[in-house]
Amino acid sequence: MQEVMKKRASELLADGTVVRVLGWKNGEFAYDPTPAVFQTVESLEAFVYNDFCASNLSKYLIKFLRQEGKTLVFLKPCDSYSFNQLLTEHRVIRENVYIIGVPCDGKVAEDKLREKGAEGILGIETEGDQIKVKTLYGDLDLNKKECLGERCLSCKSHQVVVFDEMLGENGEENPDCGRFDMVEKLEAMTPEQRFEFWRGELSKCIRCNACRNICPACSCEKCVFDNPASGISQKAAADSFEENMFHIIRAFHVAGRCTDCGECSRVCPQHILLHLLNRKFIKEMNECYGEYQAGAEAGSRAPLVNFTMDDCEPSIIYTKEAGK
Amino acid sequence: MREETLIPKIGVVTDIRVDTPDVKTFRVVGLDGKKVFEHIPGQCAMLSIPGVGEGMFSITSSPTNTEFMEFSIKKCGCLTSWLHMMEVGQQITIRGPYGNGFPVESDLKGKDLLFIAGGIGLAPLRSVINYVRDKKENYGSVHIIYGSRSADDLVDYQEIIDEWMADENVKVDLTIDRPQEGWDGHVGFIPSFVEELKPDLSRTVLICGPPIMIKFTLDGLKKMGFEESQVYTTMELRMKCAIGKCGRCNIGNKYVCKDGPVFRFDQLDELPNEY
């Protein structure tokens, strides 16, 4: 796939269709590619696409909104939902972007390799579902499915929903992904248990803002948490509940706009299960207003910004609590 | 526990002078009515209103003033707006002195001096000017070129007229940016005014003002034949700790709060252009 992508990128750059290519650049090791912009055919030498190219590139397109020329971007299925959402919010201009869809059967998480004992990694080769990891302390044969990132284990869709051309075969939605299973488990807890669970998760937060900064739905030019006049200092918890507030407010802010790409949990250096907050909102909205998938369609109106006559009454919240 | 410079002392505001529409000069003493600490001209202090924030300000008064310290502060942000709302008797917190200050006891000694200030840029220089005037036996003659947006924006105007202009060792040239009724002095920007005045090339120059004014004035001085090594300025960057630890006021490997705020231009030349 990498070579086909490189070839198409070279062609589109060479014939002037696009002026830059947004992709991934090879790293120091087999598992650490970095999102990168390529402006010449020669620079594409360093282009890479493999099982570790997890970064969602859609958000970088905001940066090119005010720049001349068309950008070629490679979008995986989950990234394409984010792109549609940005399009809906007028943060990107469709005509300025040339999208090549790339199929995805899940990205491997470095952490998972480590959990399986891979330390001192010297090389990684993948063949189908087999991952051969060469390490200083011996070689490991791992199964890719067991090393996928958390979000890929409950992938909602293998379908690229917006593209100018598709490389390989497009996938399909995956309604039986079970992405709400964990949310249901949380719902089944007593309020005390649930509070305990979230306090445990959120108190790990170090306020690095990685979740916010990677989130394609967090596209504000200036975040309220960066505004000294907002009275909410961004850098540390002034009291013991503040980091909880940060995440709760953020979840509210992206409610209805979050496409469930899972980048927040992927990048969290403290491994907080942030995507569960968003999934709770998605599940809640699905139950109240009918199934809705942010980013499935550009221009769609999210339930929270769309009034319809048959919207449920606010009292439904109480009804639900009463277990009806 | 050991002494902690980050824990401030209390200062009491005993007098407030309205200098310009957006500059006030505050007189501060300690709870005991005496000066909170001694300083060198050009050094700064951290002032704060608890709950609002802390900020670094030049000490405007001369160390030769044995009774109190003064701070001329322009209203331009959150903390300064709060300071401007204060009334006499208000307590603030104060810690310092911080920074290197001007080399009044070494490099400046015996020299003829030229002070060039724009707007609130007079604040850090006023300390040196009055220090030099009080110890005139140690210094040569003093030439002050000061300008502001308008006549109303000249800080310390009364002191300039009453004291500086009356001092035979001091020559003062004032300018304002645009013509104004009732002003019969010079009109025009500082850089061109300095070029017109053709100051004596042997003078050591101390300059402070808005970055753009400093830039053009320095260019003019160099054209006239001044060396960068005879021109001093004082910098202002965001500071939190004031003791070279919090890591935000660096220009290259120099910390403005500790290694500065006073730099010679030949020293600044060796640093990255990030200020």
Added chain:
Amino acid sequence: MKKIALTKLDELFAAIAASKSLYLPVDTEKGAKYTAWTEGAKLSEATNTVRSAKDFFFPQVEDMASFKVEGKKIEVIDTRKEAEDFVVFGVRACDAKSFEILDSVYLVDPVDSYYASRREHGVVMTLACSRPTETCFCKAFGIDAAEPAGDISCWKTEDSLLLKANTEKGQALLDSLSMLEDAEDTAADAVKAATREIVEKLPLSNLSTDAFGGDKLSALFDSDKWESLSESCLACGTCTFVCPTCQCYDIRDYDTGHGVKRFRCWDSCMYSDFTLCAHGNTRTTQMQRFRQRFMHKLVYYPANNNGVFGCVGCGRCMRSCPISMNIVKVMKTLEG
């Protein structure tokens, strides 16, 4: 040198914990974490902890003072308390070196009393690495993973833990532990050699620092490579927060409702408001902020500290950066 059988580690930890708080790396579901020792806690085998050990001396948030404000009156309340005695066990050579770097900032005049109190009351027991990993590059900064510093250095052999005191504080602790047996001074030689042999094979061990240092300021600052290096930086603070040597802080006031609390917290040069002040911002682009972080470690810090670099090669930033950009890539690109 002293020793104790690995099977008796619990006994050792219990004895230390009897008089002081003891912290050591313990495995969690997601990596090792410094945890207060309690009966049954098991020392992690991980190469290193996810977060660095700097938290013990420079916590993410700490109170500095309180103020009572009444009308025009202000009262300053010194809320500092002398730190309690504590022991950190299992610190790696890289992190031990990072304490020296923090010391060079916080223990120079004027001494930071908050930090100093913790340093004085903390005993650092280091543990030589036995399984360094591919993200380790401490050797590039002259650190020997087999000979960690600290108040007490420890080595793990097949069946015992060897302990050697390096400071008076360390000696005093060892003297108080009666279950320790004497060991030959050469007892750790074999494990040291084994560690060094692995270190030689690490892919980043020979990372060159030749292109960096205090004397290379303007050439590096003006490099045109910063633009592409920083182009995908998210401007988050992950690298700075997991870094054992990042020591920048912010000071903030918090109105508790019955007084004002002044606290300090970690800050990050990657944040847009780091240098923002009323009259403007000296670093308006992410490229400038990104450049500051690496220039600080590779140029500014060595310029002020006799050529010592501000990085210890622990590799945490390599593992944590959401976009996999890190100091190694920066060094290789700038040098290349």
